[in-house]
Amino acid sequence: MATDQNNQHSSAIDPKTLAGRRAVVTGGTLGMGRAIVQALTDRGAEVMYTGRSDRRLAEAQAALDTPLAHPVRSDATDAGAITALRDQVADRLGGIDYLFVNQGIAEFQTLEEVTEESWDRIFDVNAKGAFFTVQRLAPLMAEGGSIVFTTVSNDQIFPGLSAYSGAKEAVAAFAKVLAAELLPRRIRVNAIALGFILTPTMGVAELTDEQRAEFIEQGNAFTPMGRGGTVEEVAAAALYLAVEATFTTGVELPVDGGFGQGLGA
Numbered sequence: 001m002a003t004d005q006n007n008q009h010s011s012a013i014d015p016k017t018l019a020g021r022r023a024v025v026t027g028g029t030l031g032m033g034r035a036i037v038q039a040l041t042d043r044g045a046e047v048m049y050t051g052r053s054d055r056r057l058a059e060a061q062a063a064l065d066t067p068l069a070h071p072v073r074s075d076a077t078d079a080g081a082i083t084a085l086r087d088q089v090a091d092r093l094g095g096i097d098y099l100f101v102n103q104g105i106a107e108f109q110t111l112e113e114v115t116e117e118s119w120d121r122i123f124d125v126n127a128k129g130a131f132f133t134v135q136r137l138a139p140l141m142a143e144g145g146s147i148v149f150t151t152v153s154n155d156q157i158f159p160g161l162s163a164y165s166g167a168k169e170a171v172a173a174f175a176k177v178l179a180a181e182l183l184p185r186r187i188r189v190n191a192i193a194l195g196f197i198l199t200p201t202m203g204v205a206e207l208t209d210e211q212r213a214e215f216i217e218q219g220n221a222f223t224p225m226g227r228g229g230t231v232e233e234v235a236a237a238a239l240y241l242a243v244e245a246t247f248t249t250g251v252e253l254p255v256d257g258g259f260g261q262g263l264g265a
C-alpha cells in the first residue's frame with residue numbers, strides 16, 4: 001500500500017472490479033461528481049453523467065478520456081429533462097446499478113438577502129432535482145442496486161446558508177424515506193454528508209478566486225483534521241456506500257474531517 005504526502009492511503013485499482021456495472025452520476029462534470037465518474041470508470045463500470053454546460057461536459061469528457069464515460073446535457077431542475085435522461089439511459093445502458101445524485105449549488109445569503117427567486121433556485125437544484133431524479137430513474141434500477149445522495153454536514157451550521165442547508169436537509173430526509181420505500185426492491189439508499197471539500201467551486205456559486213481562498217482558509221480552521229477533503233476521498237466514500245456497504249441503508253455518512261462530530265478543542 002502506498003502513502004502520499006497527506007498520509008492518505010491509496011492502493012492499486014483493479015480495472016475489472018465493476019466491469020459490466022452501469023451507473024449514472026448527476027452533476028458529474030466538475031469536482032467530486034467527476035471524481036466519482038473517474039473512480040467508477042477506472043474500475044470498469046459504464047457511466048452516464050450529467051451537467052448543464054456543453055463546455056463543461058466536453059472538458060470533462062476530455063479529462064476522463066475513456067469510452068466508458070458518456071456525457072449527457074441535462075438540467076436537474078427540469079423534470080422533463082430528467083425524463084429525457086431516463087430515456088437516454090434506458091437506450092444506452094438498459095438499466096442502472098448505481099445512481100449518484102450529486103448536483104448542487106450553494107449561495108451565501110443572510111436571512112434578509114434571501115429572495116423568492118434565490119430560494120427557488122437553491123431548492124430546485126438541490127431538493128426538487130434530487131427527488132425527481134430518483135423518481136424518474138428508479139424504475140430503471142436493478143434489484144440490489146444502490147443510490148447515493150450528496151448532502152452536507154448539517155450538524156455544524158454555517159451562517160448565510162439557510163436556504164441551502166434546508167434544501168440539503170430535505171435531501172437527507174429523502175435518503176431515509178426512499179430507503180424505506182425501495183426496500184422491497186432491495187435498492188439501498190444512503191447519503192454522503194460533506195464538510196469542506198476542495199472542488200473548483202467549493203460547492204458555492206460565483207465565488208471569486210479571493211473568496212475561494214478565504215473559504216478554504218476558513219475550512220482549514222473549522223475542520224478538526226485541519227484541511228479540506230479531496231474529491232478522491234469523497235469518491236471513495238461514495239463508492240463504499242454504493243458498492244461495498246451491502247448491509248447499510250438509510251444512513252448519512254459524514255465525510256467531513258470531523259467537522260460535524262464536535263471534535264473541536
Ligand SMILES: NC(=O)c1ccc[n+]([C@@H]2O[C@H](COP(=O)([O-])OP(=O)(O)OC[C@H]3O[C@@H](n4cnc5c(N)ncnc54)[C@H](OP(=O)(O)O)[C@@H]3O)[C@@H](O)[C@H]2O)c1
Binds near residue numbers: 054056
Ligand atoms: N465542495 C464542497 O465543499 C461541498 C460541501 C458540501 C456539499 N457539497 C455538495 O456536493 C455536491 C458537489 O459539489 P462540488 O463542489 O463538486 O460542485 P461543483 O464542482 O460546483 O460541481 C457541481 C456539478 O453539478 C452540476 N450542476 C449544477 N447545477 C446543475 C443542474 N441544475 N443540473 C445538472 N447539473 C448541475 C455542475 O455542472 P453545470 O454547472 O455544467 O451544470 C457540476 O457538474 C453538490 O451537491 C454540493 O452542494 C459540496
